[in-house]
Amino acid sequence: MVTSALIPWLRDSDPALRWQVERDLLHEPPEVWEATRARVATEGFGARLLALQDPDGQWAGGAFFPAGHDFDAAAREQPWTATTWTLNSLREWGLDAAALRGTAELLDRNCRWEYDNLPYWGGEVDCCINAWTVENGLWLGAGITGIVDWLVEHRLPDGGWNCEWVEGSTRSSFHSTLNSLKGLLAYDIATGGTEATRAARRGGEEYLLRRGLFRRLSTGEPVAPWVGRFAYPFRWFYSVLNAAEYFRRAALFDGVPPDPRMAEAIELVRAARQPDGTWLQGRTLPGAVWFEVDVPEGKPSKWLTLSGTRVLDWWDAR
Template structure:
């Protein structure tokens, strides 16, 4: 369905990090247009500001996943966590669409200077947390690091029920998590898209089946909605699962492999459609607590351009393929 002209104009009046995706995914702009906008991300707006916060040693805020000095500080007792350290900053820059060549030397500086807060492990080797490893897998592939060993880690650490759980490595859970599984899928998909290495595809499809069996929203055992977070749509969602985030992943995966939407997504689609406002926008849910370099999106309750882009393209994808 064509996007309303007024809504499209509102979406296009945005930071280049968002605008180029609107041009590509909703406005039907030719590649030379959206690629030119994407090239501006590194020199203005969100992308330029975030690049400006990089430390000389290649890190952001002096740490791998948390800022330097975080543990034992008053900030550690506050709600949420800070979103300013290296992994989060790289993830944002990658998702903003910054060209990896503009971070020339960053991968090498991180290999030399950055260690995980968990057991002081080397940065590009990852650690034991599924979500952290997912972000690292995608970020490393983007920066041209050989991440094949960490890619294999996801194949080897998939749980018996088909997905992943960040608690599993510490022995706290043998059941998969919606959050962890979606993050693992996103990391593996980004890795495959960037490198062309499909060695994780079978594991990724198994993780997809874990979510699809639960229709992206429900407990397999009782059929009840797994938790309120499933229909709480927010941006940036960082690590947090929602039906909208899952659907956007499946849309992206379908694009890579030429697949049609699975009918088991219909309940999730209904939840996204129900959340759309009469003017075609989606409202921001409560944002995740924690320090940021700057605000990427609007406060709670306001129309979100990021969510509106994601929600619109998900419904467009579904409606185009589903009579």
């Protein structure tokens, strides 16, 4: 549980974060957190991003990269300002889709993927990109059923997904699997899902759970040091905290208790908690942003404290 000393600190935050604190940590009645959530469209981070939208519905003039992005080897640092990344932020912050009324249609007319100039709501060949497009399309009311079918069809034999399948990879990736699972969960929550989406989701979850969310199946060793690296925003990056947030949402939707195979991963989350109950910001992914939404590396992060606390609250209540 969040300590009483942290409550004023967490409440003194942008509406995009504060409404989640009120709902998930303080268990305020809906009329309280819903009123705060409504403010995302009119103040703070949400309002700032809304004001940066281009007249054609995009942000920064591109789907995944800003218009004019230099793809040469010396300039491959990922910017976080284009349409997909901005929509991801607004959706995750709880913005009411009504604030973006007409955006789905504008993107359908004006936005194309950098890959083969494909239409935006048709998706492309990257699992993570397609999963985010499913989530954003469901939120904004776009037709994304074809992308959902694509995700189901592109699950690898070992149970998960890998965005490098186009390069011939046949082994799943922790990053790609988690992001693909988020897209399928959003679809199941919004529509009830299908037998195929539910089976794909179960298979992907099993891929991660068999590995305890962070170990190699072959040796039992941690897959990499980054599994315990926590930084906000999560972006595409895998960590046991990011994965535990997914499994919390999935378990609450499915009406099942936490899977005991997550126990070691949860203890990594718990070990990162500071004596004062906060989590410290890690090293964030480099790249241009519209503006900063969290503290520098090494400082107590309200976003990570929200995330870590609600994961532990869910786990400890099992």
